[in-house]
Amino acid sequence: MELEFIRWLNNRIAAHPGARLGIGDDAALLEWADRGDCVVTSDLLMDGAHFRLEAGDPPKRIGHKALAVNLSDLAAMASRPVAAFVSLALPRNGGLPLAQDLVEGMLPLAEQFQVAIAGGDTNIWGGPLVISVTAVGMATEHGVLRRDGGRPGDWLLVTGALGGSLLGRHLDVEPRVAEALVLNDQFEIHACLDISDGLALDLSRLASASGCGAILEAAAIPVSDAARQLAQRGDGRSSPLDHALSDGEDFELLFSVAPDVGQKILAAQPLAVPIRHIGELTDEPQLWLRREDATLEPLAARGFEHQ
Numbered sequence: 030m031e032l033e034f035i036r037w038l039n040n041r042i043a044a045h046p047g048a049r050l051g052i053g054d055d056a057a058l059l060e061w062a063d064r065g066d067c068v069v070t071s072d073l074l075m076d077g078a079h080f081r082l083e084a085g086d087p088p089k090r091i092g093h094k095a096l097a098v099n100l101s102d103l104a105a106m107a108s109r110p111v112a113a114f115v116s117l118a119l120p121r122n123g124g125l126p127l128a129q130d131l132v133e134g135m136l137p138l139a140e141q142f143q144v145a146i147a148g149g150d151t152n153i154w155g156g157p158l159v160i161s162v163t164a165v166g167m168a169t170e171h172g173v174l175r176r177d178g179g180r181p182g183d184w185l186l187v188t189g190a191l192g193g194s195l196l197g198r199h200l201d202v203e204p205r206v207a208e209a210l211v212l213n214d215q216f217e218i219h220a221c222l223d224i225s226d227g228l229a230l231d232l233s234r235l236a237s238a239s240g241c242g243a244i245l246e247a248a249a250i251p252v253s254d255a256a257r258q259l260a261q262r263g264d265g266r267s268s269p270l271d272h273a274l275s276d277g278e279d280f281e282l283l284f285s286v287a288p289d290v291g292q293k294i295l296a297a298q299p300l301a302v303p304i305r306h307i308g309e310l311t312d313e314p315q316l317w318l319r320r321e322d323a324t325l326e327p328l329a330a331r332g333f334e335h336q
């Protein structure tokens with residue numbers, strides 16, 4: 030099956046200028062500019078944990094997600110995607126069409142962000158589908174963004190709206206690659222990450238990497254329509270804000286900047302997606318949520334915890 034899959038891939042995937050040598054040899058060759066760092070990230074997605082084939086998640090959307098979550102990590106570092114390597118552990122039945130559908134789901138995204146699918150591996154086994162994608166990106170002349178550069182007093186800004194990804198967005202991930210490149214090109218960003226496991230949990234990671242704490246303003250957090258819908262269905266157990274704080278798989282950018290830079294970004298709104306000011310980094314290590322009536326309560330770093 031592997032030979033047939035590779036033959037199909039070679040017909041399906043056009044030669045890419047970023048990959049001097051792609052699928053078919055022992056290893057790939059990537060064309061590299063001589064200035065920037067190489068940024069590498071990897072994600073493992075397993076049937077039953079990150080998607081559910083039996084419940085009807087379409088393989089093409091799963092393929093899209095597998096590549097998109099990796100591109101989101103490259104975006105978090107403000108690097109330019111170059112290539113992706115896709116490895117599949119396929120179930121015994123229907124392995125070839127499944128592999129083809131997964132790749133078909135990746136190709137529009139690969140084209141959009143000019144990513145070469147330059148290699149990988151496939152195996153067949155008695156277990157469920159497992160997808161491993163490794164993505165390689167190139168730092169730009171502005172360097173990369175990291176999560177440890179935040180400073181006390183920094184404004185916390187976020188793109189888009191948060192919460193409710195279970196209603197579909199967790200499969201239709203839109204990596205903020207172009208947005209991160211624009212931000213890093215035009216403004217001095219101190220720290221950045223992509224929200225994969227929930228605003229509260231990922232904020233705790235940014236704050237602790239930066240040696241800070243944080244205060245979030247409840248009224249300022251952009252709550253998605255999907256978060257409101259989920260809250261309605263949940264019989265009031267979780268509010269829309271709870272969903273926005275801890276659902277995860279938003280894949281929006283959370284970043285910190287000096288207050289004067291934050292004011293410029295809010296005035297310019299340089300992206301197609303809105304940017305909101307949701308809080309500040311603080312000296313003290315704790316996380317707080319300021320409610321609309323100005324009361325402060327401790328913010329639990331809750332979100333999607335990987336097993």
Ligand SMILES: [Mg+2]
Nearest residue numbers: 102105223225
């Ligand atoms: Mg990330």
